[in-house]
Amino acid sequence: MSVFSRxxxxxxxxxxxxxxxxxxxxxxxxxxxxxxxxxxxIESPWLPLQGVTPQSDDGCIVMRGAIGGRQAVVIxxxxxxxxxxxxxxxxxxxxxxxxLACRDSEQGKQTSAVLLLExxxxxxxxxxxxxxxxxxxxxxxxxxxxxxxxxxxxxxxVGCFGGMSLAAGVSSYIIMTPEGRLGLNGPEVIEExxxxxxxxxxxxxxxxxxxxxxxxxxxGLADVLINDDADQIATTxxxxxxxxxxxxxxxxxxxxYRSRIAxxxxxxxxxxGLVHSWSSWSAAFRQPPDEPIGRDQGAATKKEEDE
Amino acid sequence: xxxxxxxxxxxxxKALTGQQTPMPGDPPSVLVADALIGSDNARFxxxxxDPDSRFPCARHGEVGLEQAYTLAARIREVMKAxxxxxxxxxxxxxxxxxxxxxxxxxxxxEEIAGIHLAAATSADAYATAxxxxxxxxxxxxxxxxSGGFLTHGYQANRLLAFDDNxxxxxxxxxxxxxxxxxxxxxQLETLAETxxxxxxxxxxxxxxxxxxxxxxxxxxxxxxxxxxxxxRNAVIEAIADARKGPADLRNRFESEDxxxxxxxxxxxxARLQEQWNQ
Numbered sequence: 224m225s226v227f228s229r230x231x232x233x234x235x236x237x238x239x240x241x242x243x244x245x246x247x248x249x250x251x252x253x254x255x256x257x258x259x260x261x262x263x264x265i266e267s268p269w270l271p272l273q274g275v276t277p278q279s280d281d282g283c284i285v286m287r288g289a290i291g292g293r294q295a296v297v298i299x300x301x302x303x304x305x306x307x308x309x310x311x312x313x314x315x316x317x318x319x320x321x322x323l324a325c326r327d328s329e330q331g332k333q334t335s336a337v338l339l340l341e342x343x344x345x346x347x348x349x350x351x352x353x354x355x356x357x358x359x360x361x362x363x364x365x366x367x368x369x370x371x372x373x374x375x376x377x378x379x380x381v382g383c384f385g386g387m388s389l390a391a392g393v394s395s396y397i398i399m400t401p402e403g404r405l406g407l408n409g410p411e412v413i414e415e416x417x418x419x420x421x422x423x424x425x426x427x428x429x430x431x432x433x434x435x436x437x438x439x440x441x442x443g444l445a446d447v448l449i450n451d452d453a454d455q456i457a458t459t460x461x462x463x464x465x466x467x468x469x470x471x472x473x474x475x476x477x478x479x480y481r482s483r484i485a486x487x488x489x490x491x492x493x494x495x496g497l498v499h500s501w502s503s504w505s506a507a508f509r510q511p512p513d514e515p516i517g518r519d520q521g522a523a524t525k526k527e528e529d530e
Numbered sequence: 531x532x533x534x535x536x537x538x539x540x541x542x543x544k545a546l547t548g549q550q551t552p553m554p555g556d557p558p559s560v561l562v563a564d565a566l567i568g569s570d571n572a573r574f575x576x577x578x579x580d581p582d583s584r585f586p587c588a589r590h591g592e593v594g595l596e597q598a599y600t601l602a603a604r605i606r607e608v609m610k611a612x613x614x615x616x617x618x619x620x621x622x623x624x625x626x627x628x629x630x631x632x633x634x635x636x637x638x639x640e641e642i643a644g645i646h647l648a649a650a651t652s653a654d655a656y657a658t659a660x661x662x663x664x665x666x667x668x669x670x671x672x673x674x675x676s677g678g679f680l681t682h683g684y685q686a687n688r689l690l691a692f693d694d695n696x697x698x699x700x701x702x703x704x705x706x707x708x709x710x711x712x713x714x715x716x717q718l719e720t721l722a723e724t725x726x727x728x729x730x731x732x733x734x735x736x737x738x739x740x741x742x743x744x745x746x747x748x749x750x751x752x753x754x755x756x757x758x759x760x761x762r763n764a765v766i767e768a769i770a771d772a773r774k775g776p777a778d779l780r781n782r783f784e785s786e787d788x789x790x791x792x793x794x795x796x797x798x799x800a801r802l803q804e805q806w807n808q
């Protein structure tokens with residue numbers, strides 16, 4: 224069996240698009256419009272005080288338009304600027320976009336939100352205003368998801384870490400690629416705080432086997448696993464917006480996840496592969512789309528080709 | 531640099547509730563009790579160190595998997611009960627978070643088991659309670675750091691903190707923040723004099739416009755009866771104020787201090803609103 228299907232090799236990579244292109248790619252042709260863009264020049268007031276060059280969009284792009292004919296706002300983080308870190312401006316931009324979508328949705332003008340998360344979490348140069356912004360983002364996601372789905376896409380390569388992993392955690396759906404990573408504390412932070420015996424941050428395979436999209440999907444911590452294919456990602460986002468708000472959100476399933484933790488034995492260090500042997504985790508909670516999409520469909524296509 | 535002792539959570543939990551034992555089935559590191567405050571029967575929640583925690587990276591006052599899920603479960607319990615049995619005048623019970631947390635738990639086990647979701651369930655529960663009309667009040671008695679604070683306390687309608695050198699509200703402890711931003715601790719401290727959000731001083735934090743009030747208590751490790759009643763009254767006042775205001779967090783953008791300190795936040799909000807329907 225060939226590893227890569229023709230479709231896979233001819234795909235358009237999502238990861239290789241920059242933050243603005245990623246956002247634009249999700250909209251119905253000609254509908255995506257950037258708000259508070261670089262020409263508005265609202266920059267971080269705190270970075271220049273520290274000798275750091277600010278960016279005129281603060282590494283956060285907000286676009287409004289239609290996805291599958293429905294109103295949506297896409298907020299895309301540029302992982303190349305300050306590691307996608309949440310500063311005062313980028314954080315307030317995301318919160319404001321969510322709040323405006325919420326105001327419209329409350330008034331019957333349903334406006335879904337899609338977060339393209341490439342972020343290490345709080346931008347340390349703006350420390351307390353970044354942390355405050357993350358708390359506000361979480362609150363605004365929870366307010367909006369009562370009316371419309373809030374979809375988090377973690378495509379890579381930066382992944383989604385720190386406080387923003389909570390933002391992903393409270394969203395309606397999480398889409399990941401195998402190149403995406405999701406976790407609260409990154410490997411370097413754990414090594415720094417708890418020592419190299421707790422986490423060897425140079426161990427690439429350990430990192431991917433814990434945080435990687437495949438693992439998070441297998442654990443039921445992501446809803447859709449999809450190849451790095453811009454068209455497939457756009458289709459999946461469109462389908463999930465059409466699907467609407469799930470009956471229950473993952474972060475409301477307290478008893479399910481709490482009982483999973485209670486059943487575990489943490490007396491010795493864990494190997495990430497253990498997850499597959501934990502019987503309490505076998506029924507992974509996912510928000511299943513009506514039609515099989517994403518990776519499952521990709522696998523089916525590959526199989527047909529081989530035959 | 532203030533050292534984390536982790537005693538204040540228990541001290542203030544006991545002072546305000548008269549209790550200090552966990553609820554049945556809960557880990558020893560999470561104290562939850564229902565107690566009268568003013569005319570309300572409120573639910574108090576607090577995370578304290580447990581040197582014997584099953585999870586080695588959550589033994590010193592960190593918020594880990596068990597702590598986060600326990601908080602979430604105990605908050606949702608109150609929401610459910612108040613929904614099923616509406617209290618007098620349909621008033622939702624206040625939820626009071628007493629905060630003295632070193633950080634989130636930094637461990638491999640935690641990441642494998644998805645601590646980000648555990649933290650999210652707790653933040654979700656606090657925020658959902660707030661949107662459902664429960665006044666959610668946070669009393670920062672000691673440290674409130676990073677993911678620990680996001681999980682436990684930062685979703686409150688009103689934030690109260692002690693005006694005290696041991697109170698530390700921040701995204702990361704000073705030494706680690708200095709290393710990661712490639713500075714010395716001295717450089718970081720000098721910068722923090724002009725860059726308010728970098729400061730580790732709660733009086734500077736108060737300038738950001740996020741706090742409802744700073745409370746003066748001479749020794750928060752061992753408060754006097756008068757000081758306890760001062761704090762109690764401040765919490766009662768915060769509950770009343772929260773009930774009067776909107777359920778979202780807009781007060782953190784609109785407060786008097788925020789109009790100066792968060793100018794850029796307010797500007798970007800205004801600009802987005804202008805352009806939203808253009």
